Amino acid sequence: MNHKFLKELEKNIPQSCIKTMEDMSGHTTFRVGGTAHYFVSPESATQIKEVLSLCNQYQIPYFVMGKGSNLLVADTGFEGLILSCGKGFDEISCQDTVITAQAGASLAKIAKVALERELTGFEFAAGIPGTLGGAISMNAGAYGGEMKQVVESVSVLTKQQEILTLTKDMLGFGYRTSEILVKDYIVLSANIRLSKGNQAEIQDKMNELATLRKEKQPLEYPSAGSTFKRPEGHFAGKLIQDAGLAGYSIGGAQVSSKHCGFVINKEAATANDIYDLIQHVKEEVKRKFQVELEPEVKFLGEFH
Ligand SMILES: Cc1cc2nc3c(=O)[nH]c(=O)nc-3n(C[C@H](O)[C@H](O)[C@H](O)COP(=O)(O)OP(=O)(O)OC[C@H]3O[C@@H](n4cnc5c(N)ncnc54)[C@H](O)[C@@H]3O)c2cc1C
Incomplete structure (x- = not known):
């Protein structure tokens, strides 16, 4: 934690908009992820500009997010600042x-x-x-x-x-x-x-x-929607199903059997479980069908 940076941040942004060591599992639809060192919920474009300028000045890495519905944050969190555009910036x-x-x-x-x-x-x-x-x-x-x-x-x-x-x-x-x-x-x-x-x-x-x-979708479990982009000429879910991966699990993460295009947090998954499962699915689909699956989900932080 950079206390000088935090002090400057608090001078320029209302304290109610700033959190530190924020648990990211409460901010992502996968319901996983470690802590972010700084978590700012801006209420105006001017505040966003101010935060960005301070991050640049103090060389603090930053990441902009919305509802975290397409985001996998590492278990070890993010040693930087999350700029969370949501309530307060939603007119x-x-x-x-x-x-x-x-x-x-x-x-x-x-x-x-x-x-x-x-x-x-x-x-x-x-x-x-x-x-x-x-x-x-x-x-x-x-x-x-x-x-x-x-x-x-x-x-x-x-x-x-x-x-x-x-x-x-x-x-x-x-x-x-x-x-x-x-x-x-x-x-x-x-x-x-x-x-x-x-x-x-x-x-x-x-x-x-x-x-x-x-x-069609396993909305009863935490996920980030379709895990992979649609590869040209194919459907990711169909390839994953045909690879025999429906219901395949690593730790608490599972390929949904309701919709194979979704990796779900079935039961107390870690971000690493989800990450490993995504890698496994990619490898299996490549091995069986020579098709490269590209995640649609964005990754933040260090995995393994
Ligand atoms: C159950 C479920 C169903 C879904 N169905 C669909 C679907 O049908 N179609 C679909 O396309 N997606 C779907 N998604 C995925 C997701 O909802 C979308 O990708 C959505 O647009 C992500 O918005 P977000 O605010 O949650 O972004 P986040 O997940 O917070 O961020 C996603 C990306 O957007 C960037 N970003 C966020 N806010 C900003 C900003 N203000 N300025 C610049 N960059 C920004 C982030 O940096 C990141 O790269 C689904 C997800 C779930 C959980």
Whole structure:
């Protein structure tokens, strides 16, 4: 712990927004992970800029996160600062067919606003348990929809602490990636353009997708959703199933038998159990089908 850095942080950011030695298992949907030395929940872009500037000055590594729904934090934690964009940085407003939201707004809340305003186009995202910032950086998608289709522009903070407004065509959206991930930008806010729709139809679509998720996904266990990206020409879940790995466990981590594309925290798994299982699945699928699986999940900290 760098006490000089902490003192400076406390001078510039409200104390209520700063935690130290924070247990990350409470901040990730896998429900695993050790402690982060510093954990800051900013309430404004100015605070984010301030934190970034101090991290640079004191050479403290930092990591930006949303709801931790696509994140595996090591058991040994993170000897740096977590910038947690969530509550307090989650304002949402709506003008005609455009919803403007801060990075920490949850997709579920944005979907609720879209429904109330009778705006269609965001139904696909209603059941993705992340924040707007996380979803834009990952170009999250489901059931034929992707963030790419609805994002009009994004305000980002660069590593050099410049605020830029990037329009859709500057965001380099690809399958579960974007320029934001590549360039380590921090999403501050975004404009989402939707279309006028019919409220009952929007609600029906959201209900239908929620039912599909409940039927097909092991939502009763902690996970980070689909563990792997879809390899070209294949489905990760099918390859894993065909490799005979349904229900395969390492420690408390298991390949879900309900949906083989999900690695779940079946019972008191450690981050290392999950990590080892991911490696094992990759190796087996490579050995049996010569297909390279690439994790969709992001890793933070040291594994083994
Ligand atoms: C049950 C379940 C179902 C899921 N279903 C889907 C699905 O259908 N489709 C899908 O795409 N994903 C799905 N996911 C994965 C996950 O919800 C998405 O990837 C989501 O977009 C991650 O958002 P987050 O806020 O939790 O990001 P985090 O997990 O906190 O972070 C993910 C990445 O985004 C970056 N990031 C977060 N916030 C910011 C920011 N403000 N600025 C810049 N970078 C940022 C992080 O640095 C990290 O690289 C699912 C997860 C679970 C647990």
